[in-house]
Structure formats: C-alpha cells, structure tokens
Amino acid sequence: MSAPLLSVENLSVRFAQGEQVLDAVKGVSFEIEKGKTLAIVGESGSGKSVTALSILKLLPYPAASHPTGKIVFDGQDLLGISEKKLRGVRGNTISMIFQEPMTSLNPLHTVEQQIGEVLSLHRGMGHSAARARAVELLGLVGIDNPEQRLKAFPHQLSGGQRQRVMIAMALANEPDLLIADEPTTALDVTVQAQILTLLKDLQARLGMALLFITHDLGIVRSLADYTCVMTKGEIVERGPTAELFAHPQHEYTRHLLAAEPKGSAPPSDPSAETIIEAENLRVWFPIRRGLLRRAVGHIKAVDDVAVKVRKGQTLGIVGESGSGKTTLGLALLRLVGSEGRIVFLGRDIEKLSGKDLRPLRGDMQIVFQDPYGSLSPRMSVGDIIEEGLKVHAHNLTPAEREARVARALEEVGLDPEARHRYPHEFSGGQRQRIAIARTLVLEPRLIILDEPTSALDMSVQARVVDLLRDVQQRRGLAYIFISHDLRVIRALANDVMVMRNGKVVESGPADAIFANPQNDYTRALLSAAFDASVERPVASGGAVID
Structure with a gap:
C-alpha cells in the first residue's frame, strides 16, 4: 500500500493562559489517502476544529502547544518545518475553508483582490490572468454574474455568498489536500448540494484529498469515505462511513445519529394580541x-x-x-x-x-x-x-x-x-x-x-x-x-x-x-x-x- 497523503499521529493540543491549562485534543490519530474523504464529526467544543487548525499551525501560538504528536504531509512533519517552508504549503498544497467567512475575509478588499492575492502569491499570475481565473472560480462555486461580484466587498454579500467566495479562494490553486471546517454552515440546502457536488467533482478530477469537519451527519453520509467521531478532545470511534452509520459501536456515536430537532410548534391562538x-x-x-x-x-x-x-x-x-x-x-x-x-x-x-x-x-x-x-x-x-x-x-x-x-x-x-x-x-x-x-x-x-x-x-x-x-x-x-x-x-x-x-x-x-x-x-x-x-x-x- 502507498503511504497516506496525511498522517496525524498521537496529536495533543494544550492551551495555557497563566496558570490555567486546557487539553483541547488528546492523542488523536488518523490518516487520509490521496483522493479520499475523511470526515471528523462531533459536538461543539469536541476539538475537531482545533485538530484541523493544527495541521497548518494556525492556532494562537505560543499559547497553544503540542505536548505529543506528529503531522506528516507528503513525507514531511509539518510541526517541525520552518515558518518559511510552511508558508509554501498553506494555500498551495493544503488549503482551508474556514467556518466564519466574515471574520476570514478582509473587509477592506474586494472579492477580486482577495482571490487575486492567492493566485499572485502561489502562482505568480498577473492581473489579467488572475481576474480571468477569479471569474472562473466564482462561476464554479455558483455565484451568478461573477464579473459583477468581483468588485463587491464582503459586507455587500450575503452569508452564503461570502462562504462561496471562501471556497473559491481555497480551490484557487487546486490543492492536494482541502480542509473544510463547516463549509456549508451558512448555505441554504440547494447551494449546499451544489457545493458538495462541486467538491466531489474537483476531488475526482484532481485526486484531491478532503478533510471535512462538520456537525451535519447527513452530509457525512453522502460525502465521506471514512468517519472519525470526536468528543472531549478524543476520537471515540472511527471506520468506513457506511459501516459506522449502519452499526455504531460507541454510545456517543449513537447519540449523535439519533439527534435531530423533533416535535412541532405549540398551537398559536388566532385571537391573541x-x-x-x-x-x-x-x-x-x-x-x-x-x-x-x-x-x-x-x-x-x-x-x-x-x-x-x-x-x-x-x-x-x-x-x-x-x-x-x-x-x-x-x-x-x-x-x-x-x-x-x-x-x-x-x-x-x-x-x-x-x-x-x-x-x-x-x-x-x-x-x-x-x-x-x-x-x-x-x-x-x-x-x-x-x-x-x-x-x-x-x-x-x-x-x-x-x-x-x-x-x-x-x-x-x-x-x-x-x-x-x-x-x-x-x-x-x-x-x-x-x-x-x-x-x-x-x-x-x-x-x-x-x-x-x-x-x-x-x-x-x-x-x-x-x-x-x-x-x-x-x-x-x-x-x-x-x-x-x-x-x-x-x-x-x-x-x-x-x-x-x-x-x-x-x-x-x-x-x-x-x-x-x-x-x-x-x-x-x-x-x-x-x-x-x-x-x-x-x-x-x-x-x-x-
């Protein structure tokens, strides 16, 4: 068997503020093969986003530290390489879609400037080529009239449109690994389906690996080859997605699968104030x-x-x-x-x-x-x-x-x-x-x-x-x-x-x-x-x- 594209081994993440110490991730291990999708699911605060951010060392260091662990990507340990080498990886061979686009996009720059910056830094594209590529990317992620949207600032876009711009930026350089942290959170159901279809198509065409962080188990069922379930900083169950959904072994996994808003609204009084x-x-x-x-x-x-x-x-x-x-x-x-x-x-x-x-x-x-x-x-x-x-x-x-x-x-x-x-x-x-x-x-x-x-x-x-x-x-x-x-x-x-x-x-x-x-x-x-x-x-x- 060929070596995995990404291998996370016994990863721990500790946050220290004064005398307070929080172990957010405890001995997490998983692998992702080229062209495959691994989903990490769990409730808020389970440590799944912290795990994802650790891969590109995007945590608030030195407040965050890694008492144990290795993150090996394409043969090199990302925790051990220099910041200069890591900058060559970020946004180029590994890209990330963040959970909150409004805080990730620069409010003072237009959509064209922000996508163009990614293409200029990693591909050396000139203005005309970057503009054409930006229009193509916005069309790919389902934004109507992409040429008009290039001049828009983030505050002029809806929540779903901002998220699609983030996805376009992440896909700009056709990365080997895409980390998607709740990428469909702000999207309506039809756009969500479009984005997931897009990710599948790009994955098939580019052989791209996908690490998908989400709380939506419906997405996981249709998208992921393998699934890890996290709670309290630990992975409590893992396996092929179909098998995990059909025969969950851990009590927490069964709890997640059973969780969904139920019931109906209490009847309202038509004569009420x-x-x-x-x-x-x-x-x-x-x-x-x-x-x-x-x-x-x-x-x-x-x-x-x-x-x-x-x-x-x-x-x-x-x-x-x-x-x-x-x-x-x-x-x-x-x-x-x-x-x-x-x-x-x-x-x-x-x-x-x-x-x-x-x-x-x-x-x-x-x-x-x-x-x-x-x-x-x-x-x-x-x-x-x-x-x-x-x-x-x-x-x-x-x-x-x-x-x-x-x-x-x-x-x-x-x-x-x-x-x-x-x-x-x-x-x-x-x-x-x-x-x-x-x-x-x-x-x-x-x-x-x-x-x-x-x-x-x-x-x-x-x-x-x-x-x-x-x-x-x-x-x-x-x-x-x-x-x-x-x-x-x-x-x-x-x-x-x-x-x-x-x-x-x-x-x-x-x-x-x-x-x-x-x-x-x-x-x-x-x-x-x-x-x-x-x-x-x-x-x-x-x-x-x-």
Missing part, C-alpha cells in the same frame, strides 16, 4: 455608477412584503441566500431603512426617531447569524449578556443582574462560570448559544432569530429548539425565525413564508406548506431538504443582500 405587523414593506438599495455615482437601478432586497405575528406565534421565513429574508428581519426592527408601515405593540414605529424607538428596544431583540461578529471580543461573556440589562432594566441590583445572567447561560446549556471567559475561548456553536442567552435575558416580546442554529451541531440544535419552544410557552413570546434549515423550521414554526428575490412566493400554515406546497420554488426547497433520492436543484444565486 398582534405583536408586530407590516404592510407594503420595501427595502431597495440603489445601484450607483459613473463619476457622479448616479442611481441607475435598484436591488429590490425586500419588495412589497406583508407580515403579521401574534403573541405566542412563530413565523418561519425561508429562502435561498440573497432572497431578502435577513433584510426583512432588519427592516422590521428598524435596523435598516425601509418604506411601508410597521406597527409594533400597537404603535406605528416606521417614522419614530432613534430616541423615541429606544424604550421599545428591550421588547424587540435579534439573534444574528454570525455570533463572532456580534459579540465584542473585549468584553467577558457575563458583561456581554448583562449589557442589555444595564440599559433596559435599571431597577435591578448588580446581584440580581448577575443571577439573571447565570440563569440565561443555564437555559442555553452553558456553565454559569463561563461568564468570566471571553468569546474567543468558545467554539462557534457555544458563541451562538451565548448570543441567544444575551437575547433571552431581557425577556422581550419579540425575538427575530437569524439562522440561530446554523452554527450548532445536531444535538444542540434539538436542545435549542426545545428551549425556544419552552420559553415561548412560558412567556408568550413571538418569534420570527429566519433559516435555510427546513427541519428546524418544521419543528418550530406555526406559519411559513417562502421568499425569493425579495418577494414572498408562498405563505401559510406550516403544516399545509410542508404537506402540499403550491409553488415550484417551494417544492424545490422541500425536495432538496427532505428527499435524498431527488436530485437537488442548483441555486439561482439571488440578490446581493440577504
């Missing part, structure tokens, strides 16, 4: 060109949409990246400019000033899609969660605020002692739970949840869905739940609104939408999410703003 209502809502972004930057057209991110949500009701908003669902949520909270009528708790808020709107902010909250970008890195978790209480709950004493912070962390499944730590010390899924706790601590009337479970593994998704249902029943909360995960929507939403290109193409009770969709686009989304035997449709891309 209306919490928020909007009519003829529009959010149009001007397209400016020329020396004088005149408007030559508009991106119709939200186009004549009506919304109504009652106390105790959950409205699920679904659609592909760029459909306008996130922009709609921001407009309802007056976080982006809009036209139309918005009534919150019986009060027309569309024309209110920021000062007049501030007393209502405690009753209307949002959980953002990107937890890392919405949590201040300079504040402890306790301070982040407590900040809203200081603004909206003046009557509470410091001790009462601290007790509510601890209770909120417990509600989302985190140790209250975690309030003394900082966001960078948590995994992506744990940061999302912190963001949810920050919202729940204010006991609002309305919560808009923008992809709140996209960064969470399946078992935590199930717990968060159960938590949200329980809190809703106890407090009579109204939810607007924005997601591309239709399984979560089915478990939580009373009503569903399907958006495409800024418009609502179908809406109604969740049971009716899932059982008998009337629109072709809705049927395509549902078949992509629930019917593995149906060929999934290719995403259409959509508008710049999601």
Whole structure:
C-alpha cells in the first residue's frame, strides 16, 4: 500500500493562559489517502476544529502547544518545518475553508483582490490572468454574474455568498489536500448540494484529498469515505462511513445519529394580541455608477412584503441566500431603512426617531447569524449578556443582574462560570448559544432569530429548539425565525413564508406548506431538504443582500 497523503499521529493540543491549562485534543490519530474523504464529526467544543487548525499551525501560538504528536504531509512533519517552508504549503498544497467567512475575509478588499492575492502569491499570475481565473472560480462555486461580484466587498454579500467566495479562494490553486471546517454552515440546502457536488467533482478530477469537519451527519453520509467521531478532545470511534452509520459501536456515536430537532410548534391562538405587523414593506438599495455615482437601478432586497405575528406565534421565513429574508428581519426592527408601515405593540414605529424607538428596544431583540461578529471580543461573556440589562432594566441590583445572567447561560446549556471567559475561548456553536442567552435575558416580546442554529451541531440544535419552544410557552413570546434549515423550521414554526428575490412566493400554515406546497420554488426547497433520492436543484444565486 502507498503511504497516506496525511498522517496525524498521537496529536495533543494544550492551551495555557497563566496558570490555567486546557487539553483541547488528546492523542488523536488518523490518516487520509490521496483522493479520499475523511470526515471528523462531533459536538461543539469536541476539538475537531482545533485538530484541523493544527495541521497548518494556525492556532494562537505560543499559547497553544503540542505536548505529543506528529503531522506528516507528503513525507514531511509539518510541526517541525520552518515558518518559511510552511508558508509554501498553506494555500498551495493544503488549503482551508474556514467556518466564519466574515471574520476570514478582509473587509477592506474586494472579492477580486482577495482571490487575486492567492493566485499572485502561489502562482505568480498577473492581473489579467488572475481576474480571468477569479471569474472562473466564482462561476464554479455558483455565484451568478461573477464579473459583477468581483468588485463587491464582503459586507455587500450575503452569508452564503461570502462562504462561496471562501471556497473559491481555497480551490484557487487546486490543492492536494482541502480542509473544510463547516463549509456549508451558512448555505441554504440547494447551494449546499451544489457545493458538495462541486467538491466531489474537483476531488475526482484532481485526486484531491478532503478533510471535512462538520456537525451535519447527513452530509457525512453522502460525502465521506471514512468517519472519525470526536468528543472531549478524543476520537471515540472511527471506520468506513457506511459501516459506522449502519452499526455504531460507541454510545456517543449513537447519540449523535439519533439527534435531530423533533416535535412541532405549540398551537398559536388566532385571537391573541398582534405583536408586530407590516404592510407594503420595501427595502431597495440603489445601484450607483459613473463619476457622479448616479442611481441607475435598484436591488429590490425586500419588495412589497406583508407580515403579521401574534403573541405566542412563530413565523418561519425561508429562502435561498440573497432572497431578502435577513433584510426583512432588519427592516422590521428598524435596523435598516425601509418604506411601508410597521406597527409594533400597537404603535406605528416606521417614522419614530432613534430616541423615541429606544424604550421599545428591550421588547424587540435579534439573534444574528454570525455570533463572532456580534459579540465584542473585549468584553467577558457575563458583561456581554448583562449589557442589555444595564440599559433596559435599571431597577435591578448588580446581584440580581448577575443571577439573571447565570440563569440565561443555564437555559442555553452553558456553565454559569463561563461568564468570566471571553468569546474567543468558545467554539462557534457555544458563541451562538451565548448570543441567544444575551437575547433571552431581557425577556422581550419579540425575538427575530437569524439562522440561530446554523452554527450548532445536531444535538444542540434539538436542545435549542426545545428551549425556544419552552420559553415561548412560558412567556408568550413571538418569534420570527429566519433559516435555510427546513427541519428546524418544521419543528418550530406555526406559519411559513417562502421568499425569493425579495418577494414572498408562498405563505401559510406550516403544516399545509410542508404537506402540499403550491409553488415550484417551494417544492424545490422541500425536495432538496427532505428527499435524498431527488436530485437537488442548483441555486439561482439571488440578490446581493440577504
């Protein structure tokens, strides 16, 4: 047998901060052959991303160390080579797709500059050749009008589009090994299918090996040749994927395979108080060109949409990246400019000033899609969660605020002692739970949840869905739940609104939408999410703003 392309032997990773020591990875070993796919699965905090980052020495050294282990790639130990030699490996023979594209992409550089930099450094391409290759790569990863997107900055793209740009950058030099850390987390089901098909095709054409880090076991079943299951820094089970799924031996593996959001939304009262209502809502972004930057057209991110949500009701908003669902949520909270009528708790808020709107902010909250970008890195978790209480709950004493912070962390499944730590010390899924706790601590009337479970593994998704249902029943909360995960929507939403290109193409009770969709686009989304035997449709891309 030929030697494996990558061999990780007895790898340990230790983090030290002062006198505190954390063993994040403990004696992990695995191999990847050329042209094969190995998936590492496990819950948030299991050590799978730390293991992946160790391969290219991307951990925060010297705070991180490797007490034991070797990482041998193509015959050389990556832990022992110089930084200069390692730079020749990074992005060239080994590339990586990171979990959070907004923090990995440079906000000051266009898409063309960022892809061009990779091609220039490793291939020595000139401007014209790099531009042509960038257009080709953006087309490969399913971005419509790639030439127009070259001039876009990361903040002008939807979450899914940013992730596709990251994938294009990683594939630019046709690496021997691609490390994909939750690469489909921000993608809707149709684009997810497109990206996975693309990775399979490239793998077959280039003989590329793939290390796939994910919490989505459905992806693993269809993509990976071999699977390793991690928990608490250790691999507890490994083997051929089909065999592992059919006959799991370890209790933790069986727990992961059984974990999925279940149940359905509690029935809502059609006569209950209306919490928020909007009519003829529009959010149009001007397209400016020329020396004088005149408007030559508009991106119709939200186009004549009506919304109504009652106390105790959950409205699920679904659609592909760029459909306008996130922009709609921001407009309802007056976080982006809009036209139309918005009534919150019986009060027309569309024309209110920021000062007049501030007393209502405690009753209307949002959980953002990107937890890392919405949590201040300079504040402890306790301070982040407590900040809203200081603004909206003046009557509470410091001790009462601290007790509510601890209770909120417990509600989302985190140790209250975690309030003394900082966001960078948590995994992506744990940061999302912190963001949810920050919202729940204010006991609002309305919560808009923008992809709140996209960064969470399946078992935590199930717990968060159960938590949200329980809190809703106890407090009579109204939810607007924005997601591309239709399984979560089915478990939580009373009503569903399907958006495409800024418009609502179908809406109604969740049971009716899932059982008998009337629109072709809705049927395509549902078949992509629930019917593995149906060929999934290719995403259409959509508008710049999601």
